[in-house]
Amino acid sequence: MIKSINSKVILTLVLMFGFSLASKAEVIKMIIKEDLASCTGVAPMTCMQVKYKNSKNWELFYSQISGFKYKPGYRYIILVDRTKRKNVPADASMYEYKLKRVVQKTKVKVKTNTAWDYVLKHKWKLIQMNGVTxxxxxxxxxxxxxKNRVAGKSGCNTFFGGYDKREDTLIFKQMAGTMMACSEELNKLEHQFLTLIGDKTFKFDVADQTLNLYQNNKLVLMFGTAAL
Known part of the structure:
Protein backbone atom coordinates (compact mmCIF):
# COMPACT_ATOMS: atom_id res chain seq x y z
CA MET A 1 0.00 0.00 0.00
CA ILE A 2 2.80 2.41 0.96
CA LYS A 3 4.72 1.50 -2.20
CA SER A 4 1.60 2.19 -4.28
CA ILE A 5 1.16 5.63 -2.66
CA ASN A 6 4.84 6.45 -3.15
CA SER A 7 4.62 5.45 -6.81
CA LYS A 8 1.60 7.71 -7.31
CA VAL A 9 3.40 10.62 -5.60
CA ILE A 10 6.50 10.14 -7.77
CA LEU A 11 4.36 9.90 -10.93
CA THR A 12 2.50 13.08 -9.95
CA LEU A 13 5.76 14.94 -9.33
CA VAL A 14 7.18 13.77 -12.68
CA LEU A 15 4.03 14.90 -14.49
CA MET A 16 4.06 18.23 -12.68
CA PHE A 17 7.73 18.73 -13.46
CA GLY A 18 7.19 17.82 -17.12
CA PHE A 19 4.22 20.18 -17.34
CA SER A 20 6.33 22.92 -15.77
CA LEU A 21 9.02 22.46 -18.39
CA ALA A 22 6.51 22.34 -21.23
CA SER A 23 4.79 25.48 -20.00
CA LYS A 24 8.02 27.38 -20.50
CA ALA A 25 7.94 26.67 -24.25
CA GLU A 26 6.62 29.57 -26.33
CA VAL A 27 4.88 28.84 -29.62
CA ILE A 28 6.09 31.23 -32.32
CA LYS A 29 5.56 31.53 -36.07
CA MET A 30 8.58 31.66 -38.37
CA ILE A 31 8.92 32.28 -42.09
CA ILE A 32 11.91 30.47 -43.61
CA LYS A 33 13.36 31.89 -46.83
CA GLU A 34 13.91 29.71 -49.88
CA ASP A 35 17.71 30.13 -49.96
CA LEU A 36 20.56 30.03 -47.48
CA ALA A 37 22.97 32.89 -46.79
CA SER A 38 26.64 33.01 -45.87
CA CYS A 39 27.24 33.56 -42.17
CA THR A 40 30.04 33.14 -39.65
CA GLY A 41 29.78 31.15 -36.45
CA VAL A 42 32.81 29.31 -35.12
CA ALA A 43 33.78 29.15 -38.82
CA PRO A 44 32.28 30.35 -42.13
CA MET A 45 29.05 28.48 -42.91
CA THR A 46 25.55 28.94 -44.35
CA CYS A 47 22.46 29.83 -42.33
CA MET A 48 18.73 29.85 -42.87
CA GLN A 49 17.11 33.28 -43.26
CA VAL A 50 14.00 33.87 -41.16
CA LYS A 51 11.33 36.41 -40.35
CA TYR A 52 9.32 36.58 -37.13
CA LYS A 53 5.99 38.23 -36.33
CA ASN A 54 7.34 41.80 -36.33
CA SER A 55 10.30 41.36 -38.72
CA LYS A 56 10.73 43.74 -41.63
CA ASN A 57 13.95 42.22 -42.96
CA TRP A 58 15.33 38.71 -43.18
CA GLU A 59 17.50 37.68 -40.22
CA LEU A 60 20.23 35.05 -40.12
CA PHE A 61 19.24 32.01 -38.06
CA TYR A 62 22.28 30.41 -36.41
CA SER A 63 20.48 27.66 -34.49
CA GLN A 64 18.75 24.38 -35.45
CA ILE A 65 15.06 23.45 -35.42
CA SER A 66 14.54 19.94 -34.10
CA GLY A 67 12.29 17.89 -36.39
CA PHE A 68 12.41 20.38 -39.27
CA LYS A 69 13.90 19.26 -42.59
CA TYR A 70 14.79 22.30 -44.68
CA LYS A 71 14.92 22.04 -48.48
CA PRO A 72 16.28 24.98 -50.54
CA GLY A 73 13.87 26.34 -53.13
CA TYR A 74 10.88 26.31 -50.77
CA ARG A 75 9.55 29.06 -48.54
CA TYR A 76 8.13 27.75 -45.27
CA ILE A 77 5.73 29.09 -42.68
CA ILE A 78 6.12 27.02 -39.54
CA LEU A 79 5.10 26.97 -35.91
CA VAL A 80 7.82 26.05 -33.41
CA ASP A 81 8.14 25.57 -29.68
CA ARG A 82 10.85 27.94 -28.47
CA THR A 83 12.31 27.15 -25.06
CA LYS A 84 14.83 29.29 -23.20
CA ARG A 85 17.88 27.33 -22.16
CA LYS A 86 19.16 27.52 -18.59
CA ASN A 87 22.83 26.78 -19.17
CA VAL A 88 23.81 28.21 -22.53
CA PRO A 89 27.08 26.82 -23.98
CA ALA A 90 29.56 29.25 -25.50
CA ASP A 91 28.68 30.33 -29.06
CA ALA A 92 25.24 28.70 -28.78
CA SER A 93 21.72 30.08 -29.05
CA MET A 94 19.93 30.98 -25.83
CA TYR A 95 16.87 29.16 -27.18
CA GLU A 96 16.05 25.64 -28.28
CA TYR A 97 13.62 25.22 -31.17
CA LYS A 98 11.34 22.27 -31.92
CA LEU A 99 9.02 22.01 -34.90
CA LYS A 100 5.36 22.00 -33.96
CA ARG A 101 3.76 22.18 -37.41
CA VAL A 102 4.51 23.16 -41.01
CA VAL A 103 1.73 25.61 -41.88
CA GLN A 104 2.74 26.22 -45.47
CA LYS A 105 5.42 25.07 -47.92
CA THR A 106 5.64 26.94 -51.24
CA LYS A 107 7.96 26.31 -54.18
CA VAL A 108 9.87 29.50 -55.03
CA LYS A 109 12.20 30.11 -57.95
CA VAL A 110 15.59 30.95 -56.48
CA LYS A 111 17.60 33.60 -58.31
CA THR A 112 21.05 32.38 -59.26
CA ASN A 113 23.73 34.84 -58.25
CA THR A 114 26.08 35.85 -61.07
CA ALA A 115 29.52 37.44 -61.14
CA TRP A 116 27.86 40.76 -61.88
CA ASP A 117 25.64 40.45 -58.79
CA TYR A 118 28.87 40.18 -56.82
CA VAL A 119 30.25 43.30 -58.52
CA LEU A 120 27.13 45.30 -57.61
CA LYS A 121 27.46 44.45 -53.92
CA HIS A 122 30.98 45.81 -53.48
CA LYS A 123 33.14 48.90 -53.66
CA TRP A 124 36.09 48.39 -56.03
CA LYS A 125 39.48 49.93 -55.29
CA LEU A 126 42.14 50.23 -58.00
CA ILE A 127 45.08 47.89 -57.33
CA GLN A 128 46.71 47.68 -60.76
CA MET A 129 46.76 49.90 -63.87
CA ASN A 130 48.53 48.95 -67.12
CA GLY A 131 50.54 46.32 -65.26
CA VAL A 132 51.70 48.70 -62.52
CA THR A 133 50.64 47.89 -58.95
CA LYS A 147 20.11 53.08 -62.59
CA ASN A 148 23.05 51.68 -64.59
CA ARG A 149 25.31 54.35 -63.08
CA VAL A 150 28.94 54.22 -62.01
CA ALA A 151 30.63 56.63 -59.60
CA GLY A 152 33.74 56.88 -57.49
CA LYS A 153 36.97 58.71 -56.90
CA SER A 154 39.53 59.25 -59.66
CA GLY A 155 42.24 60.78 -57.44
CA CYS A 156 41.28 63.80 -55.40
CA ASN A 157 38.20 64.34 -57.61
CA THR A 158 35.03 62.30 -57.94
CA PHE A 159 33.78 60.91 -61.24
CA PHE A 160 30.42 59.59 -62.44
CA GLY A 161 28.68 58.38 -65.54
CA GLY A 162 26.66 55.55 -67.04
CA TYR A 163 27.43 52.02 -68.13
CA ASP A 164 26.01 49.18 -70.20
CA LYS A 165 26.67 45.58 -69.25
CA ARG A 166 26.28 42.94 -71.95
CA GLU A 167 27.25 39.43 -70.89
CA ASP A 168 31.02 39.78 -70.22
CA THR A 169 31.32 43.25 -71.80
CA LEU A 170 31.28 46.52 -69.86
CA ILE A 171 30.81 49.85 -71.68
CA PHE A 172 31.40 53.15 -69.87
CA LYS A 173 29.64 56.21 -71.28
CA GLN A 174 29.04 59.91 -70.62
CA MET A 175 31.79 60.04 -68.03
CA ALA A 176 32.31 63.30 -66.11
CA GLY A 177 33.81 64.51 -62.85
CA THR A 178 34.62 67.35 -60.53
CA MET A 179 37.60 69.62 -61.22
CA MET A 180 39.31 70.41 -57.93
CA ALA A 181 43.02 71.22 -57.93
CA CYS A 182 45.20 68.24 -57.01
CA SER A 183 48.87 67.58 -56.36
CA GLU A 184 51.01 66.81 -59.39
CA GLU A 185 51.15 63.12 -58.43
CA LEU A 186 47.37 62.83 -58.08
CA ASN A 187 46.83 64.83 -61.28
CA LYS A 188 48.95 62.31 -63.17
CA LEU A 189 47.16 59.32 -61.64
CA GLU A 190 43.76 60.85 -62.25
CA HIS A 191 44.47 61.75 -65.87
CA GLN A 192 45.78 58.27 -66.63
CA PHE A 193 42.80 56.54 -65.00
CA LEU A 194 40.12 58.74 -66.61
CA THR A 195 41.78 58.42 -70.02
CA LEU A 196 41.73 54.65 -69.72
CA ILE A 197 38.15 54.34 -68.52
CA GLY A 198 36.40 57.26 -70.24
CA ASP A 199 33.73 56.11 -72.73
CA LYS A 200 35.58 52.84 -73.33
CA THR A 201 34.55 49.22 -73.80
CA PHE A 202 36.10 46.40 -71.79
CA LYS A 203 35.79 42.69 -71.35
CA PHE A 204 35.52 41.87 -67.65
CA ASP A 205 35.72 38.98 -65.26
CA VAL A 206 35.70 38.44 -61.50
CA ALA A 207 38.32 36.17 -59.97
CA ASP A 208 39.71 35.82 -56.44
CA GLN A 209 37.75 38.89 -55.27
CA THR A 210 39.16 41.08 -58.06
CA LEU A 211 37.33 42.85 -60.88
CA ASN A 212 39.47 42.73 -64.02
CA LEU A 213 38.98 44.89 -67.13
CA TYR A 214 40.56 43.85 -70.44
CA GLN A 215 41.12 45.43 -73.86
CA ASN A 216 42.39 43.30 -76.76
CA ASN A 217 42.93 40.44 -74.30
CA LYS A 218 45.27 42.60 -72.23
CA LEU A 219 44.58 43.30 -68.56
CA VAL A 220 44.28 47.08 -68.29
CA LEU A 221 42.69 47.69 -64.90
CA MET A 222 42.39 45.51 -61.80
CA PHE A 223 40.25 46.37 -58.77
CA GLY A 224 39.96 44.69 -55.39
CA THR A 225 37.03 44.65 -53.00
CA ALA A 226 36.97 47.33 -50.31
CA ALA A 227 34.64 48.21 -47.44
CA LEU A 228 31.71 50.41 -48.46
Missing part, protein backbone atom coordinates in the same frame (compact mmCIF):
# COMPACT_ATOMS: atom_id res chain seq x y z
CA UNK A 134 48.88 50.79 -57.26
CA UNK A 135 49.90 51.00 -53.60
CA UNK A 136 47.36 52.74 -51.34
CA UNK A 137 45.54 54.11 -54.38
CA UNK A 138 42.68 56.55 -53.65
CA UNK A 139 40.90 55.47 -56.85
CA UNK A 140 37.72 53.43 -56.47
CA UNK A 141 34.31 52.94 -58.07
CA UNK A 142 30.89 51.50 -57.29
CA UNK A 143 28.05 50.43 -59.59
CA UNK A 144 24.32 51.13 -59.27
CA UNK A 145 22.54 48.22 -60.95
CA UNK A 146 19.09 49.81 -60.92
Missing amino acids: QTSSPVYMTFDGE
